[in-house]
Amino acid sequence: MKKRIKPMLIGVATSIFAAASHAEPPEAPKLYISTNGPQVSFYWDEVSKADNYILIASNLDDGSPFGQFDLGAGTRLNAPLPEGSGFFVSIRAENADGNSNFSIPHSLVVPSISTAAPSIEQVIQNYARNVILNTYSDLAEQTKILRAAIIELQFEKTDKNLYKAQNAWRNARLPWEQSEAFVFGPVDTNELDPALDSWPINATDIQNIVKSDTPLTTKAVSTFDPTLKGFHVIEYLLFGSNSNKAASELTDRELAYLIAAASVLSNDAQALVDAWNPNDGNYLSVFSQAGAGSTAYPSQTAALQEMLIGMIGIADEVANGKLGRPLTQQDANFIESRFSANSRSDFMNNIRGLLNVYTGNYMLSEGPGLDALVKSVNPALDEAIRDQIEKSIAAIYAIPQPFSESIINNRAQVQAAVDEVKALLSILIDKLLPLVPAV
Known part of the structure; x- marks a missing residue:
C-alpha cells in the first residue's frame, strides 16, 4: 500500500504545483494620456487576466502623493484637472493572484486652454x-x-x-x-x-x-x-x-x-x-x-x-x-x-x-x-x-x-x-x- 501512496502523493503535489505555476499576476498596463485644456483623458489597453486597475498620482514638483484611485475593470478615465498643475502618473493591474508593477511614471502637465x-x-x-x-x-x-x-x-x-x-x-x-x-x-x-x-x-x-x-x-x-x-x-x-x-x-x-x-x-x-x-x-x-x-x-x-x-x-x-x-x-x-x-x-x-x-x-x-x-x-x-x-x-x-x-x-x-x-x-x-x- 505504501508503494502506491507515495506516487499518488507525488502526483497530487505535482498537480498542485502545476496549477500554481499557471497562477500569474497580470502584466503592467501601458498608460496613455491626452489633454484638451484642463480636460485630461487616461486610457490603457485591457491586460490579460486583470480584474481591476489602480491609478496612482504624485505631485510633479516634489513627488509628494496626490492620490490613489481604484478604477475597477474599466479602461479609461476622463477628469478635469487644474490648469497648469503637474503630476507623475502610473497604473497597475490586479487579480486574485497578485498585482502587476506600476507602469513607468509619466509626467503630466495640464495645459491652459489656448485660443490661438x-x-x-x-x-x-x-x-x-x-x-x-x-x-x-x-x-x-x-x-x-x-x-x-x-x-x-x-x-x-x-x-x-x-x-x-x-x-x-x-x-x-x-x-x-x-x-x-x-x-x-x-x-x-x-x-x-x-x-x-x-x-x-x-x-x-x-x-x-x-x-x-x-x-x-x-x-x-x-x-x-x-x-x-x-x-x-x-x-x-x-x-x-x-x-x-x-x-x-x-x-x-x-x-x-x-x-x-x-x-x-x-x-x-x-x-x-x-x-x-x-x-x-x-x-x-x-x-x-x-x-x-x-x-x-x-x-x-x-x-x-x-x-x-x-x-x-x-x-x-x-x-x-x-x-x-x-x-x-x-x-x-x-x-x-x-x-x-x-x-x-x-x-x-x-x-x-x-x-x-x-x-x-x-x-x-x-x-x-x-x-x-x-x-x-x-x-x-x-x-x-x-x-x-x-x-x-x-x-x-x-x-x-x-x-x-x-x-x-x-x-x-x-x-x-x-x-x-x-x-x-x-x-x-x-x-x-x-x-x-x-x-
Whole structure:
C-alpha cells in the first residue's frame, strides 16, 4: 500500500504545483494620456487576466502623493484637472493572484486652454513627426520584444513563457491597430500593410507548411504569401484555433515558423520606420513639405485631405467591416484577431488611432492637431467629434467578451457599437471633410 501512496502523493503535489505555476499576476498596463485644456483623458489597453486597475498620482514638483484611485475593470478615465498643475502618473493591474508593477511614471502637465490656432503647416508637420513616426517607432520596438519573447519560448517551452509571448503579441498589436488610421505612403506603396496584417488567414495552409519540409528560415518566410506571415499567422501559432494553446502543444516546426515569422514582422516594422525616418527614406519630408515643393502633396489641402481620408477609412472599416460584417454574416471567420480574443481591443485602438490623427498626440507626445484648426472655426463641431469618438470607444468596450460569441448572443450591444461608429463616420464625412478648404 505504501508503494502506491507515495506516487499518488507525488502526483497530487505535482498537480498542485502545476496549477500554481499557471497562477500569474497580470502584466503592467501601458498608460496613455491626452489633454484638451484642463480636460485630461487616461486610457490603457485591457491586460490579460486583470480584474481591476489602480491609478496612482504624485505631485510633479516634489513627488509628494496626490492620490490613489481604484478604477475597477474599466479602461479609461476622463477628469478635469487644474490648469497648469503637474503630476507623475502610473497604473497597475490586479487579480486574485497578485498585482502587476506600476507602469513607468509619466509626467503630466495640464495645459491652459489656448485660443490661438496653429498654422496648417504646424499641424501637418506635427502629424508626420509626432503621430506617424512615433507610432511606427513604437511598433518596431514592440515587434522586437515579441521576437525576443518567442526565442525565449523556444529555449524554455513553458506555459509562463508562452503567456509572455502572447502578451508581447497583444502589446505589438496596439501601435499597429492605431496606425491603421494612416495607411498611405510606404505602408501602401511598399506593400507592407498586407505583409504585416493580412486577414483572414487559412489555418489549413499554415498547418500544411508546418507538416511539410518547407524551409522555415527568415529568408524563406519573407517570400511567403502575405496570408502565410504577419501578425495573424503568429497569433494562430501562439494562441491556437480556440485561444487555449498550451506550451506542450508547440512542435519544433511551429516554433521555427514562429521565430521566422516574428523576425519578418520585426523587419517589416523597422522598414516602416526607416521609410519615414528623416535620416533614411525620409517620407516624413515628402508629407511635411506639402505645398512647399512636395511632388506627392502639391498643396497643404492635399495633405489635410490625406489625414481625413485616413480617419474616414478606419471609421468605415470598423463600422462596416470589423464590427458589421461578422454581425450580419453571423460568421466568426470574419472576426479579426479572434484566435487571441483580442478583437475588441483592436477595434478600440483603431478608433484611438483616429483620435491621435485628430488631436496630433501619440501617448504623451503632444502637438498641434486638426482639433485646434476645427475649434478655431467651429468649436461646436470639435466638441461633437470628440464626444462621438468617446461614445464609439465606450460602445465597443461595452460588447461582452469574447467578441466571437457576442455576434450571436449579444447582437444588440454589437449593433449599438456599429451605430456609434457609423455616427462618427457621418460627422467626419458630412461635417469635417467639407471644412478642409476653410481651415
